Amino acid sequence: MNIKNKLFYSTLFSLLLIIGALGAGLLGYRSITTRAATISALEGQLSSLQMLFRGINESILTDGTPYSIELVMQGITKFEYTHRLLLDSNGPEALQRTLREEISPKWKEMRATTEKFTVLNGINPDDNEAMIEYGAILFLGEEVETSLRTVIKRLEVDNEHYLRNTQYALAISIPALLLLALYLQLDLYRTIARPIRRLRELIEDVELKHGEAESSLSTKSETIKREFLGPSNTNGTQVSDIRTLAHAFNAMVERVVHHIQERSAAEQALEKLAVTDNLTQVYNRVKLDDIIKEASERSRVHNSLLSVIILDLDNFKEINDTYGHLAGDTVLKEVAGVVRKNVRSTDHLVRWGGEEFLIVSPGTGLAEADELANKLRRLIEGHDFGRVGAVTASFGLTQFREGDTEDSFLTRADGALYKAKDEGRNRVEACA
Numbered sequence: 001m002n003i004k005n006k007l008f009y010s011t012l013f014s015l016l017l018i019i020g021a022l023g024a025g026l027l028g029y030r031s032i033t034t035r036a037a038t039i040s041a042l043e044g045q046l047s048s049l050q051m052l053f054r055g056i057n058e059s060i061l062t063d064g065t066p067y068s069i070e071l072v073m074q075g076i077t078k079f080e081y082t083h084r085l086l087l088d089s090n091g092p093e094a095l096q097r098t099l100r101e102e103i104s105p106k107w108k109e110m111r112a113t114t115e116k117f118t119v120l121n122g123i124n125p126d127d128n129e130a131m132i133e134y135g136a137i138l139f140l141g142e143e144v145e146t147s148l149r150t151v152i153k154r155l156e157v158d159n160e161h162y163l164r165n166t167q168y169a170l171a172i173s174i175p176a177l178l179l180l181a182l183y184l185q186l187d188l189y190r191t192i193a194r195p196i197r198r199l200r201e202l203i204e205d206v207e208l209k210h211g212e213a214e215s216s217l218s219t220k221s222e223t224i225k226r227e228f229l230g231p232s233n234t235n236g237t238q239v240s241d242i243r244t245l246a247h248a249f250n251a252m253v254e255r256v257v258h259h260i261q262e263r264s265a266a267e268q269a270l271e272k273l274a275v276t277d278n279l280t281q282v283y284n285r286v287k288l289d290d291i292i293k294e295a296s297e298r299s300r301v302h303n304s305l306l307s308v309i310i311l312d313l314d315n316f317k318e319i320n321d322t323y324g325h326l327a328g329d330t331v332l333k334e335v336a337g338v339v340r341k342n343v344r345s346t347d348h349l350v351r352w353g354g355e356e357f358l359i360v361s362p363g364t365g366l367a368e369a370d371e372l373a374n375k376l377r378r379l380i381e382g383h384d385f386g387r388v389g390a391v392t393a394s395f396g397l398t399q400f401r402e403g404d405t406e407d408s409f410l411t412r413a414d415g416a417l418y419k420a421k422d423e424g425r426n427r428v429e430a431c432a
Contacts, residue, residue, distance in 0.1 A: 018177065032162055035155045036270045038091055042152050043286055044082050049141055049148075050353065051075035052114070056137060059117045067317050072117050083107065092158075095151055102147045110140045163267070277351040279329055280336035288350045291360050292406045295348075298362065299400050306400035307369035308409060309359040310417045311339075311376065314392045314425040316355035323388055328355075331385055335393070338379050343372070358410075366399040366430055373397050373428045381426065392426035399432065 055071025062068055087099055113133045275287035283291065292308075299306040313319075313335065320328040332355065339357060340349055348360040361369055373395040380393045396417025400409055412431050420429040 018173075032159050032166075032267065033270065034091075035159045035162075036274065038086070038089070038095065039152050039155050039159075040274065041082050041086055042148050042155075045079055045086075046145060046148055047285070047353070048075045048079035048082065049145055052079065053138070053141060054353075056114070056117050056134065060134065069118050072114060076111065076114065079107070080111075092155075094154065098147060098151050103144055106140045106144050106147075110137055110144070113137055166263075280333050280351050282336050282340065282357070283348060283350040285350065285352060288352070288358065288360075289406075291348045291350065292410070295360055295362050296400060296404070296406055296409065305363050305365045307361045307364040307366060307397060308400075308413045309361065309369055309373050309376075309395060309397040310352065310410075310413045311357050311359075311373070311380075311393045311395045312417055312421070313355040314394055314421075319388055319391070327388055331388055331391055334383065334385060335380060335391070338383055339376055342376060342379060358413075366397070366432060369397045369399065370428060370430050373430075377426065377428055394420040394425045395428040396420055397428065397430050 051071055052075030055068050055073075055075055058065065058068030058071060083099070083103070087096070087104075113136055275283055277284040295306055298304060313331070316328065316331075319331060332351075336349070336351070336357065339359070343349060343359060343361070346362055347364075350358045350360070352358040359372075361372070364372070377393060377395055380391060383391070385391050394417060396413050396415065396419065398409065398412040398416060416429040416431040419431075420427045423429070
């Protein structure tokens with residue numbers, strides 16, 4: 001095989017490896033980002049269900065107020081919008097089948113029973129038929145929620161699988177490319193540099209042999225110089241091409257490394273986005289599950305203190321109705337800022353939904369949590385919210401105790417919050 005063919009096939013092999021590495025990285029990145037977006041949409045559906053349930057509960061408790069009706073309608077609208085987007089997307093076949101065969105029928109059945117919960121003063125808690133329909137909605141909603149969580153878990157496992165495979169492909173491709181570069185250098189030295197050195201020796205030898213036919217030796221010398229060492233030589237051009245190929249190869253490796261860095265940054269951004277509330281930049285409800293599970297398990301194993309505080313802004317709907325939702329968003333961001341500055345670095349601040357925030361406080365007993373809650377209540381009450389004026393918050397808190405589950409722990413704190421609301425707002429209630 002001549003030098004030209006050797007370089008051609010070596011270059012072709014290098015390009016195939018690089019394309020394979022880039023292709024594996026791009027395919028993995030695309031698959032990961034697509035699934036991450038799908039997971040986010042499915043989690044949005046879970047949030048819509050929670051909003052719907054909250055609105056229905058409010059309707060039952062209040063006989064159907066405008067606020068409860070708005071919650072119900074928002075939950076329905078957001079769920080159906082996201083569901084339609086998921087159905088129209090080119091998602092995995094298993095996801096599409098679950099959406100069509102499991103979630104869509106149950107949602108239609110739920111939707112058909114929510115009409116009376118969207119009518120002003122249309123709910124009577126003593127109406128047995130309404131309570132039966134309420135139970136049916138909860139039952140179907142739990143089934144839909146279970147299906148959604150199953151799909152989310154499956155997509156998360158798939159994401160881990162694709163990420164691992166992409167890492168394996170790149171881990172194999174990059175060393176292979178580096179080994180190829182070493183091989184090319186050694187092979188080209190053997191097939192080009194060493195023969196050229198030998199040709200130099202031959203040229204010197206030819207020039208020294210004056211006893212032979214001068215014309216014949218001169219002709220040979222000129223031929224060797226012209227073909228190997230002259231300014232228009234053929235083999236010299238091949239050596240220049242090798243140098244160019246080495247520069248191109250290094251540039252290709254740099255592009256592969258740059259792509260890996262970009263992909264790593266994108267993965268970190270996606271991970272942060274998945275667990276962060278976009279408005280307040282604190283943890284969202286998705287992250288809360290991991291925080292509560294880890295903190296409660298640590299409390300059980302080490303018998304350590306653990307408390308949770310739930311705060312809810314008082315009359316927040318009136319702020320939105322009077323000053324607009326943008327003003328309401330500003331209030332939420334400022335409240336989050338006030339709380340974040342006054343909790344410990346070991347505490348976890350989560351936006352639980354709407355105008356509710358939750359603080360998970362490891363190593364904190366009931367008395368310390370009560371002190372912190374009252375401090376936060378005073379700070380919020382004394383904060384300058386501009387044209388909105390004074391804003392207050394109600395707090396409910398409890399301490400983790402033996403035999404608690406994550407749900408019972410949060411439910412007890414939520415009950416304390418409702419007690420604070422019922423007893424006049426802008427107060428702290430603790431449930432031992």
